[in-house]
Amino acid sequence: MPSRRRPASIAPPYVSEKRPSEGSYWSRFPQTRYLGSKRKLLPILAETLARLEFDTALDAFCGTASVAYLFKCLGKNVVANDALVSNAIGARALLAHERPAVSGRLPELCRGLPDPTAEAGFIETTFHDIFYEAQENRFLDQLLPRLHALPAPGRDMALYGLFQACLAKRPYNLFHRANVKMRRADVRRSFGNKKTWDTPFLDLMTRACEEAESAIFKTDKQCIVTCKDALDIDPTPFDLVYLDPPYVSSKGAAVDYLDYYHFLEGLARPEGWAERILTRYKHKPLRGRGQNPWSDPSQITAQLELAIDHFAGRILVISYRSDGIPSIFDIEAMLKRRGRRVWAVDTGRYTYALSRNRSSCEILLIGL
Numbered sequence: 001m002p003s004r005r006r007p008a009s010i011a012p013p014y015v016s017e018k019r020p021s022e023g024s025y026w027s028r029f030p031q032t033r034y035l036g037s038k039r040k041l042l043p044i045l046a047e048t049l050a051r052l053e054f055d056t057a058l059d060a061f062c063g064t065a066s067v068a069y070l071f072k073c074l075g076k077n078v079v080a081n082d083a084l085v086s087n088a089i090g091a092r093a094l095l096a097h098e099r100p101a102v103s104g105r106l107p108e109l110c111r112g113l114p115d116p117t118a119e120a121g122f123i124e125t126t127f128h129d130i131f132y133e134a135q136e137n138r139f140l141d142q143l144l145p146r147l148h149a150l151p152a153p154g155r156d157m158a159l160y161g162l163f164q165a166c167l168a169k170r171p172y173n174l175f176h177r178a179n180v181k182m183r184r185a186d187v188r189r190s191f192g193n194k195k196t197w198d199t200p201f202l203d204l205m206t207r208a209c210e211e212a213e214s215a216i217f218k219t220d221k222q223c224i225v226t227c228k229d230a231l232d233i234d235p236t237p238f239d240l241v242y243l244d245p246p247y248v249s250s251k252g253a254a255v256d257y258l259d260y261y262h263f264l265e266g267l268a269r270p271e272g273w274a275e276r277i278l279t280r281y282k283h284k285p286l287r288g289r290g291q292n293p294w295s296d297p298s299q300i301t302a303q304l305e306l307a308i309d310h311f312a313g314r315i316l317v318i319s320y321r322s323d324g325i326p327s328i329f330d331i332e333a334m335l336k337r338r339g340r341r342v343w344a345v346d347t348g349r350y351t352y353a354l355s356r357n358r359s360s361c362e363i364l365l366i367g368l
């Protein structure tokens with residue numbers, strides 16, 4: 001049972017009075033359709049982080065890399081890490097120091113596609129009537145080798161654009177259900193926009209790449225991307241570690257990111273895709289689905305304790321929702337048991353005090 005005690009220390013133990021500079025560059029971070037993205041929280045995160053002294057930060061569950069991008073904007077060395085390859089590719093594209101100018105090359109890369117005379121490829125045959133229309137699957141089959149053949153970093157940017165286009169063309173922006181038929185039904189929708197679903201891949205990719213390219217800038221600091229389990233990362237180089245793990249609700253509902261985004265993982269790593277598919281499910285997810293301890297209500301608390309111990313000695317900044325498992329009060333207690341001072345920020349209200357009246361809000365817990 002999550003405890004209901006009010007956290008004792010909610011006043012910010014300011015380490016420094018520094019504030020982020022005006023004209024915040026992080027507002028250029030592209031709009032995304034990723035579950036749990038912290039893009040909207042970047043202003044409060046920036047204000048919070050500016051009060052902490054550190055040079056090298058790890059964004060251990062980086063997702064879209066929005067927070068890693070913020071670290072870059074704040075002039076820090078940063079490592080962005082995520083267990084999903086598609087997220088690591090996106091992070092590499094967005095944290096690059098040079099603009100690869102891919103958006104202008106997309107029409108040439110897509111020329112002649114889809115070729116109706118070619119044989120049906122892997123996506124067209126495997127994912128028939130699951131996520132996209134047949135012509136769209138054919139387009140993906142034929143474009144993918146062209147994108148993977150590009151030299152890096154253009155390849156990362158082009159694939160990033162493709163992933164964003166794929167998300168935009170999906171009901172709910174997810175791949176957890178075989179529901180292409182929803183796109184054809186003539187009903188009122190609360191889960192997406194038919195006009196966007198029917199927009200060609202090329203247009204959506206161009207939009208996504210243009211937005212991402214305009215966010216790229218150069219610093220003299222290091223921006224590195226890794227793709228591994230967060231607990232396999234060597235903690236030595238970091239002064240500060242940001243943890244934004246999958247959220248498990250108090251009712252035990254969890255997001256299994258591999259299940260929700262498996263199709264992008266296939267596009268990111270097409271070699272051996274067929275062998276990795278769990279064919280018993282209609283939506284053809286990948287092996288590993290349902291096995292992440294971070295998405296398991298019975299394991300997430302222990303997992304978070306392991307992470308806190310793994311990153312001992314570093315400033316910890318943890319994002320979590322107030323109504324999750326473990327509760328914010330449990331996480332605070334974990335940190336205090338290890339001798340840390342704890343500072344809690346309710347990002348919904350931009351205050352430094354927690355309320356128990358609201359059902360669900362994003363909290364930052366800083367363990368010093």
Ligand SMILES: C[S@@+](CC[C@H](N)C(=O)[O-])C[C@H]1O[C@@H](n2cnc3c(N)ncnc32)[C@H](O)[C@@H]1O
Pocket residue numbers: 034035036037038039060061062063064065066067081082083084087228229230231244245246247257258292294
């Ligand atoms: C809440 S999201 C992070 C959102 C991110 N902060 C953003 O702004 O987009 C959690 C992320 O953890 C990743 N993840 C899940 N299990 C992981 C693990 N064991 N190690 C590293 N990353 C993991 C998921 O792929 C997902 O992208």
